[in-house]
Amino acid sequence: MATYLHQARRAGLSRLDTKGSPYLYILPFFLLFGAFGLFPLLYTAYVSFNDWDLLDSGSHRWVGLANYREMLQDAYFWNALGNTLSIWVLSTVPQLLAALWIAHLLNHRLRARTTLRMGVLLPNVTSIVAVTIVFTQLFGRDFGMVNWALGLVGIGPIDWQANTWSSHLAISFIVAWRWTGYNALIYLASMQAIPHHLYEAADLDGASQAQQFRRITVPMLRPTIIFTTVISTIGGLQIMAEPLLFASSQTPTGGSDRQFQTVALFMYEQGFREFRFGYASAVAWTLCLVIAIFAIINFLLTRRIAKDED
Amino acid sequence: MHPNRLLRLAAATLAAGVLLTACGTGTEGGSGGGNEKITLNVNLFGNFGYQDLYAEYQKSHPNITIQERTAAYNDHHRDLITHLATGSGAGDIEGVDTGFIAQMRERGNLFVDLGKDRQSEYLDWKWAASLAKDGKQVGYGTDVGGLAICYRRDLFEKAGMPFDRDQVSAAWGSGWDQYIEFGKRYAAKAPAGSAFFDGGGQLFNAIIGQAPVGYYNEDNAIVVGTSPDVRKAWDLTVKAIQSNLSAKLIGSSQEWNNGFAKDQFATIACPAWMMTKIKDQAKHAAGKWDVASVPGGGGNWGGSYLTVPKQGKHIEEAKKLAAWLTAPEQQAKVFTARGNLPSIPALYDKPDIAQYKDAFFNNAPVGQLFTTAAKQLKPQHQGPRAGDVQTTIRDALVRIEQGKQSSDESWKQMVSDVERLAK
Numbered sequence: 001m002a003t004y005l006h007q008a009r010r011a012g013l014s015r016l017d018t019k020g021s022p023y024l025y026i027l028p029f030f031l032l033f034g035a036f037g038l039f040p041l042l043y044t045a046y047v048s049f050n051d052w053d054l055l056d057s058g059s060h061r062w063v064g065l066a067n068y069r070e071m072l073q074d075a076y077f078w079n080a081l082g083n084t085l086s087i088w089v090l091s092t093v094p095q096l097l098a099a100l101w102i103a104h105l106l107n108h109r110l111r112a113r114t115t116l117r118m119g120v121l122l123p124n125v126t127s128i129v130a131v132t133i134v135f136t137q138l139f140g141r142d143f144g145m146v147n148w149a150l151g152l153v154g155i156g157p158i159d160w161q162a163n164t165w166s167s168h169l170a171i172s173f174i175v176a177w178r179w180t181g182y183n184a185l186i187y188l189a190s191m192q193a194i195p196h197h198l199y200e201a202a203d204l205d206g207a208s209q210a211q212q213f214r215r216i217t218v219p220m221l222r223p224t225i226i227f228t229t230v231i232s233t234i235g236g237l238q239i240m241a242e243p244l245l246f247a248s249s250q251t252p253t254g255g256s257d258r259q260f261q262t263v264a265l266f267m268y269e270q271g272f273r274e275f276r277f278g279y280a281s282a283v284a285w286t287l288c289l290v291i292a293i294f295a296i297i298n299f300l301l302t303r304r305i306a307k308d309e310d
Numbered sequence: 311m312h313p314n315r316l317l318r319l320a321a322a323t324l325a326a327g328v329l330l331t332a333c334g335t336g337t338e339g340g341s342g343g344g345n346e347k348i349t350l351n352v353n354l355f356g357n358f359g360y361q362d363l364y365a366e367y368q369k370s371h372p373n374i375t376i377q378e379r380t381a382a383y384n385d386h387h388r389d390l391i392t393h394l395a396t397g398s399g400a401g402d403i404e405g406v407d408t409g410f411i412a413q414m415r416e417r418g419n420l421f422v423d424l425g426k427d428r429q430s431e432y433l434d435w436k437w438a439a440s441l442a443k444d445g446k447q448v449g450y451g452t453d454v455g456g457l458a459i460c461y462r463r464d465l466f467e468k469a470g471m472p473f474d475r476d477q478v479s480a481a482w483g484s485g486w487d488q489y490i491e492f493g494k495r496y497a498a499k500a501p502a503g504s505a506f507f508d509g510g511g512q513l514f515n516a517i518i519g520q521a522p523v524g525y526y527n528e529d530n531a532i533v534v535g536t537s538p539d540v541r542k543a544w545d546l547t548v549k550a551i552q553s554n555l556s557a558k559l560i561g562s563s564q565e566w567n568n569g570f571a572k573d574q575f576a577t578i579a580c581p582a583w584m585m586t587k588i589k590d591q592a593k594h595a596a597g598k599w600d601v602a603s604v605p606g607g608g609g610n611w612g613g614s615y616l617t618v619p620k621q622g623k624h625i626e627e628a629k630k631l632a633a634w635l636t637a638p639e640q641q642a643k644v645f646t647a648r649g650n651l652p653s654i655p656a657l658y659d660k661p662d663i664a665q666y667k668d669a670f671f672n673n674a675p676v677g678q679l680f681t682t683a684a685k686q687l688k689p690q691h692q693g694p695r696a697g698d699v700q701t702t703i704r705d706a707l708v709r710i711e712q713g714k715q716s717s718d719e720s721w722k723q724m725v726s727d728v729e730r731l732a733k
Contacts, residue, residue: 055417141558141565142569143568162712248566249704249705249708250385251701256706256714257715273698274733275395
């Protein structure tokens with residue numbers, strides 16, 4: 001009797017072990033995600049339905065959709081959204097194309113290949129603050145190196161911060177400089193998984209480098225291209241540090257006329273300068289939604305484009 | 311969930327704060343004892359000129375280590391407010407500028423009450439400006455601004471202008487219109503790359519600093535859109551900008567710092583604390599700078615306070631240090647070493663202050679200049695968002711400097727932006 005019970009208990013324990021332990025193993029992720037991902041997400045949603053002044057000992061009042069309504073009528077929100085999209089397009093498109101090309105070059109037999117491959121990642125491991133400060137100096141109005149170089153070819157000094165187009169261009173350049181190498185390495189890794197005999201066969205058929213790139217490399221990289229596009233979209237739409245540090249005014253308004261204020265920066269301004277936490281949370285949720293929409297559109301488009309190449 | 315990173319951070323800070331407070335209560339009893347090793351964090355902006363004083367204080371208080379952290383003006387105040395809001399992260403002592411003191415005063419409950427003991431030492435208005443409604447004193451005054459014009463005598467000389475300080479003071483003594491006229495004559499013959507003044511935002515601050523009412527009336531209502539004094543200061547600044555006298559630099563920015571080194575401007579509106587900044591940035595031009603009186607008489611721009619946030623771990627020690635740093639002897643030392651004008655009027659008649667001459671500024675009698683200005687000073691009421699109103703107006707002037715908008719367009723946008731701040 002006792003042995004029977006003992007055996008039953010052991011069987012029960014082992015069943016618990018096989019059924020239960022996998023959950024235990026993945027538990028840490030879900031705990032962390034719950035604490036630092038899900039909870040803030042839901043809490044932000046709750047805050048966004050309130051008129052919430054954090055400074056006034058966190059006083060708040062339920063206002064329903066008022067924050068969202070106000071945001072949709074706020075010209076500065078739309079301005080920030082427009083700036084964000086413009087900077088995103090200007091930085092992401094050339095960046096991914098360049099990364100693809102760099103990866104293609106690195107995939108060939110080169111001298112000092114490993115050094116070069118490590119080299120392209122260098123801009124990415126440098127601190128974002130340092131990078132932005134250096135570039136802000138390079139794009140300086142009076143003594144910047146970019147203006148000096150442009151002066152050599154007879155183009156007058158440009159006040160990079162003053163205009164919408166020039167500030168967007170400068171900021172996109174900073175973003176692209178930081179992330180091109182990173183994406184190139186991702187492309188390179190997946191390029192190396194492409195069977196070499198495909199290229200050999202193409203060589204025998206007399207296909208040129210460019211043809212091989214277009215007909216073999218790009219289609220084979222399809223999942224990777226989708227991945228990098230989606231990731232760059234998420235990163236690009238929440239850009240904040242670069243425009244914040246690019247402004248010499250030290251304020252989150254993004255230039256004298258908000259010419260380079262992004263949505264994330266607008267959210268920061270509302271939350272941490274105006275202390276309107278409800279309003280800032282509404283902006284945060286809207287930004288989240290915008291990113292989701294763009295990620296889906298991106299996914300569909302890139303899938304279609306890569307398919308056509310097949 | 312990515313856009314919520316900030317809020318997530320805030321939540322994490324909040325959580326950390328709760329933990330820290332929980333730990334803090336345990337050790338609080340011990341902090342009264344005199345021998346425990348303690349580090350006091352002093353968070354400031356710009357240069358308060360305290361380095362030598364820290365060394366002196368640490369010598370007499372061997373158990374105390376003082377750690378100063380400085381940040382840019384706007385960053386510093388933004389950080390402080392955020393730390394107050396989230397309940398943790400503030401230093402044991404926090405510097406606060408005139409532009410932000412009213413905002414802190416409104417949150418008096420978050421600061422340690424410094425008591426009334428030292429009221430009689432201070433300039434009345436300086437004491438009153440950091441006094442909360444319930445009579446709590448949230449900050450010890452460090453310095454007051456006062457106003458003068460610092461100028462480059464060598465550049466004036468090169469442009470064939472009078473460069474002796476009495477002549478210069480006399481040339482624009484009657485008002486800002488004369489200052490602009492002087493500037494036009496300077497600009498006509500100035501060395502290449504040298505403008506007359508540094509930037510519209512700073513000039514505006516000096517002019518509005520002379521008005522009896524600034525951005526707020528006594529009832530804390532914003533009057534920027536309706537006050538004739540604000541419009542007058544605006545029009546004068548715009549006139550100076552449109553006469554091509556501005557180097558178009560934003561105060562305290564990296565470009566502005568470069569401007570000193572590259573001789574980009576010949577004059578700068580100069581409250582006493584500005585002398586410290588000039589000394590820090592224009593080392594190559596020592597002796598070439600001089601100080602003249604400000605057009606149109608006295609006025610004030612800036613001046614700071616030391617506050618002790620309640621969330622600090624060593625409140626008693628912090629209070630003592632803040633009181634010591636702002637005590638008359640120390641304010642006097644800071645003035646003669648760095649130039650920050652004391653907010654304790656008894657010092658103004660002391661010979662070593664009243665007769666103090668600064669070699670960097672060609673031995674200008676800065677002691678006499680600034681104490682006279684401080685005595686004549688009629689203080690302006692500062693409202694809760696004064697610092698942010700000031701930045702908003704500066705951005706509006708920058709739009710004109712950048713050629714993006716006309717004066718009227720920029721004014722209209724500025725007034726509506728300021729109203730947004732008041733929401």
